[in-house]
Amino acid sequence: xxxxxxxxxxxxxxxxxxxxxxxxxxxxxxxxxxxxxxxxxxxxxxxxxxxxxxxxxxxxxxxxxxxxxxxxxxxxxxxxxxxxxxxxxxxxxxxxxxxxxxxxxxxxxxxxxxxxxxxxxxxxxxxxxxxxxxxxxxxxxxxxxxxxxxxxxxxxxxxxxxxxxxxxxxxxxxxxxxxxxxxxxxxxxxxxxxxxxxxxxxxxxxxxxxxxxxxxxxxxxxxxxxxxxxxxxxxxxxxxxxxxxxxxxxxxxxxxxxxxxxxxxxxxxxxxxxxxxxxxxxxxxxxxxxxxxxxxxxxxxxxxxxxxxxxxxxxxxxxxxxxxxxxxxxxxxxxxxxxxxxxxxxxxxxxxxxxxxxxxxxxxxxxxxxxxxxxxxxxxxxxxxxxxxxxxxxxxxxxxxxxxxxxxxxxxxxxxxxxxxxxxxxxxxxxxxxxxxxxxxxxxxxxxxxxxxxxxxxxxxxxxxxxxxxxxxxxxxxxxxxxxxxxxxxxxxxxxxxxxxxxxxxxxxxxxxxxxxxxxxxxxxxxxxxxxxxxxxxxxxxxxxxxxxxxxxxxxxxxxxxxxxxxxxxxxxxxxxxxxxxxxxxxxxxxxxxxxxxxxxxxxxxxxxxxxxxxxxxxxxxxxxxxxxxxxxxxxxxxxxxxxxxxxxxxxxxxxxxxxxxxxxxxxxxxxxxxxxxxxxxxxxxxxxxxxxxxxxxxxxxxxxxxxxxxxxxxxxxxxxxxxxxxxxxxxxxxxxxxxxxxxxxxxxxxxxxxxxxxxxxxxxxxxxxxxxxxxxxxxxxxxxxxxxxxxxxxxxxxxxxxxxxxxxxxxxxxxxxxxxxxxxxxxxxxxxxxxxxx
Amino acid sequence: xxxxxxxxxxxxxxxxxxxxxxxxxxxxxxxxxxxxxxxxxxxxxxxxxxxxxxxxxxxxxxxxxxxxxxxxxxxxxxxxxxxxxxxxxxxxxxxxxxxxxxxxxxxxxxxxxxxxxxxxxxxxxx
Numbered sequence: 005x006x007x008x009x010x011x012x013x014x015x016x017x018x019x020x021x022x023x024x025x026x027x028x029x030x031x032x033x034x035x036x037x038x039x040x041x042x043x044x045x046x047x048x049x050x051x052x053x054x055x056x057x058x059x060x061x062x063x064x065x066x067x068x069x070x071x072x073x074x075x076x077x078x079x080x081x082x083x084x085x086x087x088x089x090x091x092x093x094x095x096x097x098x099x100x101x102x103x104x105x106x107x108x109x110x111x112x113x114x115x116x117x118x119x120x121x122x123x124x125x126x127x128x129x130x131x132x133x134x135x136x137x138x139x140x141x142x143x144x145x146x147x148x149x150x151x152x153x154x155x156x157x158x159x160x161x162x163x164x165x166x167x168x169x170x171x172x173x174x175x176x177x178x179x180x181x182x183x184x185x186x187x188x189x190x191x192x193x194x195x196x197x198x199x200x201x202x203x204x205x206x207x208x209x210x211x212x213x214x215x216x217x218x219x220x221x222x223x224x225x226x227x228x229x230x231x232x233x234x235x236x237x238x239x240x241x242x243x244x245x246x247x248x249x250x251x252x253x254x255x256x257x258x259x260x261x262x263x264x265x266x267x268x269x270x271x272x273x274x275x276x277x278x279x280x281x282x283x284x285x286x287x288x289x290x291x292x293x294x295x296x297x298x299x300x301x302x303x304x305x306x307x308x309x310x311x312x313x314x315x316x317x318x319x320x321x322x323x324x325x326x327x328x329x330x331x332x333x334x335x336x337x338x339x340x341x342x343x344x345x346x347x348x349x350x351x352x353x354x355x356x357x358x359x360x361x362x363x364x365x366x367x368x369x370x371x372x373x374x375x376x377x378x379x380x381x382x383x384x385x386x387x388x389x390x391x392x393x394x395x396x397x398x399x400x401x402x403x404x405x406x407x408x409x410x411x412x413x414x415x416x417x418x419x420x421x422x423x424x425x426x427x428x429x430x431x432x433x434x435x436x437x438x439x440x441x442x443x444x445x446x447x448x449x450x451x452x453x454x455x456x457x458x459x460x461x462x463x464x465x466x467x468x469x470x471x472x473x474x475x476x477x478x479x480x481x482x483x484x485x486x487x488x489x490x491x492x493x494x495x496x497x498x499x500x501x502x503x504x505x506x507x508x509x510x511x512x513x514x515x516x517x518x519x520x521x522x523x524x525x526x527x528x529x530x531x532x533x534x535x536x537x538x539x540x541x542x543x544x545x546x547x548x549x550x551x552x553x554x555x556x557x558x559x560x561x562x563x564x565x566x567x568x569x570x571x572x573x574x575x576x577x578x579x580x581x582x583x584x585x586x587x588x589x590x591x592x593x594x595x596x597x598x599x600x601x602x603x604x605x606x607x608x609x610x611x612x613x614x615x616x617x618x619x620x621x622x623x624x625x626x627x628x629x630x631x632x633x634x635x636x637x638x639x640x641x642x643x644x645x646x647x648x649x650x651x652x653x654x655x656x657x658x659x660x661x662x663x664x665x666x667x668x669x670x671x672x673x674x675x676x677x678x679x680x681x682x683x684x685x686x687x688x689x690x691x692x693x694x695x696x697x698x699x700x701x702x703x704x705x706x707x708x709x710x711x712x713x714x715x716x717x718x719x720x721x722x723x724x725x726x727x728x729x730x731x732x733x734x735x736x737x738x739x740x741x742x743x744x745x746x747x748x749x750x751x752x753x754x755x756x757x758x759x760x761x762x763x764x765x766x767x768x769x770x771x772x773x774x775x776x777x778x779x780x781x782x783x784x785x786x787x788x789x790x791x792x793x794x795x796x797x798x799x800x801x802x803x804x805x806x807x808x809x810x811x812x813x814x815x816x817x818x819x820x821x822x823x824x825x826x827x828x829x830x831x832x833x834x835x836x837x838x839x840x841x842x843x
Numbered sequence: 844x845x846x847x848x849x850x851x852x853x854x855x856x857x858x859x860x861x862x863x864x865x866x867x868x869x870x871x872x873x874x875x876x877x878x879x880x881x882x883x884x885x886x887x888x889x890x891x892x893x894x895x896x897x898x899x900x901x902x903x904x905x906x907x908x909x910x911x912x913x914x915x916x917x918x919x920x921x922x923x924x925x926x927x928x929x930x931x932x933x934x935x936x937x938x939x940x941x942x943x944x945x946x947x948x949x950x951x952x953x954x955x956x957x958x959x960x961x962x963x964x965x966x967x968x969x
Binding site for chain 1: 914
């Protein structure tokens with residue numbers, strides 16, 4: 005079959021990324037031709053600043069060498085500017101007469117620097133700052149000349165000025181605004197930035213209007229004249245007063261342009277559906293983006309559409325800003341200026357060079373401006389995108405995510421100051437050097453890509469800020485600026501909440517119904533969505549929806565916890581952490597009989613038998629004869645207790661009994677994530693109730709109830725919810741809170757994250773104020789748990805597939821030369837039990 | 844000539860699930876059944892850290908390893924990008940609802956790889 009022809013005009017980052025995405029999913033659909041006006045293959049334009057500053061070389065910033073184009077069969081026309089699109093004959097024509105026919109055309113012409121319309125703008129030595137030529141011109145000028153003037157105190161201008169200064173020039177930044185980077189910083193941060201750059205040797209002319217550029221007799225610029233007549237010397241003038249989408253070609257072809265080539269959510273031009281536009285030249289919903297993450301998102305959607313899959317849509321991005329000047333950390337996002345109807349939290353320490361401003365409106369973070377310490381930028385950006393209520397963390401907000409007890413990266417908060425051998429990600433043991441190497445060698449740009457390739461920040465996520473800083477310095481990538489709504493997984497574009505709502509509102513009780521009603525993209529989901537869907541079904545429709553064991557993670561399918569070597573651990577339930585000599589004897593006997601290698605007491609006061617072979621699980625359960633501890637499940641795990649008033653001379657309440665009662669009432673309760681309770685008999689709190697999902701603390705007059713604590717990655721102290729008088733009340737309130745969490749929590753969301761998402765006020769309203777509602781929730785939970793089986797003993801009822809515990813067949817020792825008689829003769833399906841496979 | 848040996852019925856394997864075939868030596872062989880009743884067999888050993896693939900979640904034409912969620916294609920045993928690695932594949936024949944494996948492959952493929960047994964279990968003679 006004849007291939008279709010795809011022509012791309014422009015050879016920059018957004019366009020080539022689109023081709024890469026296209027080749028990944030549909031490598032043989034098109035003959036591809038690329039026109040690039042520059043004589044270079046695709047390079048990382050963001051890194052021109054470090055090149056100018058002498059921190060990287062041009063070779064290092066090439067993203068796709070010429071060999072890449074060859075290997076992918078792409079016809080590449082370098083140094084050829086396309087001047088005409090003939091939409092009738094469907095071909096493009098370059099200035100030198102080269103022509104190419106297209107079935108699909110991709111315009112990725114980027115943007116041009118805005119050149120101030122002042123006299124002298126065409127003199128030699130007056131340039132924009134956009135490409136390799138400009139960069140080389142600057143590097144060369146720095147060897148010959150002394151005085152440089154940069155017009156524009158924005159991101160690009162300051163990076164240019166910094167680079168030229170490092171190359172030995174005396175640089176003056178001329179800025180029309182009252183402070184630097186006024187589109188990204190407020191006056192305070194802008195002023196701190198100016199001082200810092202001034203101390204490094206840059207000069208500034210703030211609020212200055214450039215009137216003309218003065219040339220010498222050879223036609224080269226020699227001075228800049230301001231309004232009022234003052235002149236300063238200038239052998240090189242860099243115009244960095246903004247960029248304009250490069251739409252000249254598109255306009256000449258009659259394509260509708262308004263602040264860029266106007267495109268739809270599938271990146272097709274509104275005028276001609278055969279023609280697509282991505283990158284800085286494209287205007288999507290009125291915005292032409294200039295940052296790499298949104299452009300790559302566009303590329304992905306565009307490629308998807310070009311490949312005729314047509315399932316993706318680009319919905320716009322929120323962006324944030326960082327400056328690539330080594331040693332200066334600044335970050336801003338959202339409405340950082342504030343104003344009417346907003347509140348500000350400000351932390352300012354000019355001596356230490358730190359300034360932070362958070363802008364809050366209607367109990368949501370709407371803007372942030374950070375100078376000097378930006379490690380929490382990503383966290384603020386996340387809060388901002390999610391638009392979540394912040395009342396409950398408002399007092400801690402300014403101190404950042406890392407001050408709520410981050411662990412796992414040695415307290416580092418400035419990536420630049422770390423050595424290559426320092427560990428960035430404590431979960432996965434990834435060093436700074438490894439992250440930087442992967443970013444450089446694999447050409448990574450976004451947080452997601454780094455996570456995929458290196459696993460850094462892919463587990464607990466507490467080092468996300470660090471990884472983003474590394475991305476910033478190494479690739480110049482910005483934050484992955486995903487739309488506010490986060491899809492559940494690659495199988496759908498719906499969020500957890502939307503899926504939950506649909507399951508409830510439309511009374512869906514089967515996985516297949518979900519796939520069909522919600523137009524799942526895959527026939528049977530994936531390992532991410534299926535366990536979540538299964539949970540949503542059974543928690544929304546207890547006794548109606550049927551549990552699907554194949555949609556559960558192995559631990560919940562085999563009712564034991566898989567270990568690194570494929571063996572399992574067994575944790576029998578001990579109500580409230582209390583046991584007996586008889587139980588201990590049975591455990592000891594089982595340990596001997598099944599040669600269980602490790603016996604350990606867990607953090608939740610239970611006994612853990614580690615290294616049990618899968619074949620032995622059923623026998624171990626039976627021999628021990630204790631209920632399942634659910635230590636493997638997203639369910640109620642343990643209720644930790646202190647000895648309480650029965651024995652303790654300090655105890656005020658019978659915490660052990662309370663713990664046993666709670667555990668008996670709520671065990672077998674599946675939840676969005678694991679759940680741990682603790683009950684202490686007095687405020688000395690020996691059961692550590694302050695870091696549990698529900699913590700109960702006995703006081704002389706009754707019980708205090710705390711919720712949504714967490715002892716994990718971010719140690720989070722539980723919130724005080726209510727003081728109760730009786731044990732019955734403790735039961736009802738705890739059960740009601742659990743049922744609320746079971747109904748509203750997203751899969752794999754611990755109570756701490758659930759409560760921080762919906763807000764403590766919401767929980768208080770539902771549990772404390774709405775008395776009928778609370779009772780109803782508790783009743784619902786009891787209904788759901790009534791008759792739930794113990795999966796260690798009631799296999800059929802719990803849908804435990806007992807076939808899984810033994811191999812389906814055991815192949816005897818190789819016979820060497822099998823006789824022809826036995827060949828094909830069947831079924832040496834020996835019962836496997838005596839053979840004992842490895843697990 | 845291939846010496847096919849029957850190991851179980853298709854229906855012995857749950858849909859979107861798996862079963863294991865034990866061998867006298869070497870790692871076990873994992874059998875998988877897809878939603879449309881195709882049967883695949885892989886060495887029960889993830890190329891990443893030797894996790895038992897038979898214990899993973901089966902979806903589409905792939906299985907997610909239970910240890911670190913690497914996704915392995917059932918047809919060719921390859922890890923999904925950007926992860927790298929491949930687990931050996933066994934030929935499968937299905938006749939009259941019976942699953943057959945190649946005797947020679949069972950005797951040879953991956954036979955010298957250590958069975959999945961790291962960690963504490965080496966402390967006792969298993």
